[in-house]
Amino acid sequence: xxxxxxxxxxxxxxxxxxxxxxxxxxxxxxxxxxxxxxxxxxxxxxxxxxxxxxxxxxxxxxxxxxxxxxxxxxxxxxxxxxxxxxxxxxxxxxxxxxxxxxxxxxxxxxxxxxxxxxxxxxxxxxxxxxxxxxxxxxxxxxxxxxxxxxxxxxxxxxxxxxxxx
Amino acid sequence: xxxxxxxxxxxxxxxxxxxxxxxxxxxxxxxxxxxxxxxxxxxxxxxxxxxxxxxxxxxxxxxxxxxxxxxxxxxxxxxxxxxxxxxxxxxxxxxxxxxxxxxxxxxxxxxxxxxxxxxxxxxxxxxxxxxxxxxxxxxxxxxxxxxxxxxxxxxxxxxxxxxxxx
Numbered sequence: 021x022x023x024x025x026x027x028x029x030x031x032x033x034x035x036x037x038x039x040x041x042x043x044x045x046x047x048x049x050x051x052x053x054x055x056x057x058x059x060x061x062x063x064x065x066x067x068x069x070x071x072x073x074x075x076x077x078x079x080x081x082x083x084x085x086x087x088x089x090x091x092x093x094x095x096x097x098x099x100x101x102x103x104x105x106x107x108x109x110x111x112x113x114x115x116x117x118x119x120x121x122x123x124x125x126x127x128x129x130x131x132x133x134x135x136x137x138x139x140x141x142x143x144x145x146x147x148x149x150x151x152x153x154x155x156x157x158x159x160x161x162x163x164x165x166x167x168x169x170x171x172x173x174x175x176x177x178x179x180x181x182x183x184x185x
Numbered sequence: 186x187x188x189x190x191x192x193x194x195x196x197x198x199x200x201x202x203x204x205x206x207x208x209x210x211x212x213x214x215x216x217x218x219x220x221x222x223x224x225x226x227x228x229x230x231x232x233x234x235x236x237x238x239x240x241x242x243x244x245x246x247x248x249x250x251x252x253x254x255x256x257x258x259x260x261x262x263x264x265x266x267x268x269x270x271x272x273x274x275x276x277x278x279x280x281x282x283x284x285x286x287x288x289x290x291x292x293x294x295x296x297x298x299x300x301x302x303x304x305x306x307x308x309x310x311x312x313x314x315x316x317x318x319x320x321x322x323x324x325x326x327x328x329x330x331x332x333x334x335x336x337x338x339x340x341x342x343x344x345x346x347x348x349x350x351x
Contacts, residue, residue: 026309029310030310030313030314030318033314034314034318054219054329054332054333055332055333055335057332057346057347058329058332058346143191144194144195147195148195148198148199148342149342151318152195152199152317152318152321152342153342153343155318155321155322155325156321156322156324156325156328156341156342157325158322158325159321159322159323159324159325159326160325160326160328160329162326163219163223163326163329163330164329166219166220166222166223167219167220175322176314176315176318176319176322177319180222180223181222
């Protein structure tokens with residue numbers, strides 16, 4: 021089986037659900053946070069919008085050093101948030117579609133300077149650090165929505181607002 | 186590599202992270218909810234603790250009919266009850282995953298509500314889209330519940346504001 025072909029249907033489904041959440045992020049709540057220790061809504065939504073870039077980055081490299089962080093784009097409207105998400109997820113989709121089984125099995129390392137956080141096959145990085153990581157923070161956004169009385173889309177079953185069952 | 190062998194390391198890692206979250210759900214907050222429309226702490230935690238059993242269900246059956254088997258959440262009184270449910274479900278799920286041959290993962294599985302078919306997909310897609318991702322989704326909601334109650338949040342995919350695994 022071609023691994024890319026096995027990943028794309030799930031990628032498409034989860035990215036569609038992610039877009040439905042991001043569409044509902046109101047710009048006038050971007051600075052809102054549920055707790056002083058929490059990410060603000062705008063910061064968490066921007067993180068979710070950019071996370072699929074890890075798919076592209078993982079497939080184009082052999083390691084990443086978190087001690088050399090890149091610049092986080094400033095996003096101040098829902099439209100910019102969606103534009104960032106659409107561009108990032110389209111690039112990720114293309115990188116996934118073009119990857120061979122051999123590419124997926126190569127080891128990839130996350131390091132913090134000299135400290136190696138992990139080394140795993142790229143396929144495992146894609147699952148844990150890209151897909152599961154996006155789903156994790158997207159779910160946190162659904163609680164942010166609930167706390168701001170924004171209807172929560174159904175993702176794996178009905179929400180209290182919308183049913184797909 | 187068999188499909189089972191490719192799934193088990195991730196299953197083990199995510200279940201370990203899930204247990205770290207469930208361990209911190211305090212019994213004296215079981216009835217707390219962040220919003221009147223939200224599931225309360227214990228209902229959401231029981232859902233997370235029970236969801237791994239869908240692995241076993243998917244691998245051992247060809248469909249589930251919600252109309253024939255309406256979901257009734259298990260009642261819990263203590264954090265230990267949650268962990269007991271979770272450990273039992275995870276133990277059975279892991280055995281089912283480890284014991285499944287590649288051909289099992291490509292058989293179709295259907296979720297229905299009486300006559301209405303909600304989806305039919307290969308079991309491998311059910312396990313990813315409906316079981317694993319679903320657990321991660323609700324576990325993440327629990328992390329916000331923890332935060333709102335000033336309970337330290339474990340680092341899962343990177344450091345939390347309380348704990349760093351980097």
